[in-house]
Amino acid sequence: VYKAWGPTTRLTDAREKFQRAWQLKNTKPEMYVHWCRMEIREQEWTKATEAAGKGLKLLPNNRVLLYLSGYSRSRLAKEFLSGLHQGKAEKEMREARKALETALKASRESDEKDKSLNPDIYRALVLVCEMASDLNSMQHYFALWKKEYPDDPDVVTEWERVSRRYG
Numbered sequence: 465v466y467k468a469w470g471p472t473t474r475l476t477d478a479r480e481k482f483q484r485a486w487q488l489k490n491t492k493p494e495m496y497v498h499w500c501r502m503e504i505r506e507q508e509w510t511k512a513t514e515a516a517g518k519g520l521k522l523l524p525n526n527r528v529l530l531y532l533s534g535y536s537r538s539r540l541a542k543e544f545l546s547g548l549h550q551g552k553a554e555k556e557m558r559e560a561r562k563a564l565e566t567a568l569k570a571s572r573e574s575d576e577k578d579k580s581l582n583p584d585i586y587r588a589l590v591l592v593c594e595m596a597s598d599l600n601s602m603q604h605y606f607a608l609w610k611k612e613y614p615d616d617p618d619v620v621t622e623w624e625r626v627s628r629r630y631g
Contacts, residue, residue: 478502479511486518493519493526500532509543512536513556527567531585534564538592545595557596564589583609583616590622599630 482499496519503512516533523529537560544553568585586609593602606626610619 475502475506482515486522489522491522493523493529495519496523496526497528497532500529500536504532504536504539507539509536509540513540525570527570527581530563530567530570531581531588534560534562534567534585534592535588537563538588538595541592541595554596557592560592561589561596564592583613583618586613587618587622590626594626602626 479499482495482502485495496515499515500512500519503509503515513533513536516529516536519526519529520533537556541553541556541560544550544556564585568582568589586605589605590602590609593599593605606619606623609616610623613619
């Protein structure tokens with residue numbers, strides 16, 4: 465309710481309520497997903513990472529939270545790189561990749577309808593590997609992504625961008 469409050473949002477109030485729900489050990493994944501996405505919309509990468517992390521403490525194998533953790537950590541790493549904080553950026557890239565790979569591994573053990581998040585996970589992995597200058601892993605994840613989701617329009621777009629950049 466607070467994050468949708470009109471005419472101005474009440475993000476501070478929303479954060480307090482999300483924090484309180486976490487303190488009360490709320491185990492509904494939707495709550496953490498909403499919290500994390502609210503922070504992502506605000507481009508608050510540290511807060512988004514913390515929100516996903518709090519959800520993962522209570523729901524350690526939740527694929528959506530693993531993805532959101534990896535995504536927000538990758539954006540935080542990009543922010544650190546732009547601020548010339550190489551060490552912090554590398555740490556966030558490692559953590560982002562770990563979360564995304566865990567989410568992808570969890571999808572292999574789940575049913576077919578639960579795999580709809582995979583293209584987003586692959587895209588995030590490709591971008592993290594590119595940011596880390598790990599071109600072999602980037603090509604590996606591209607190949608898996610293209611093989612499993614040949615009709616995904618993001619595969620074509622990303623492949624064209626990367627091909628122009630790296631030849």
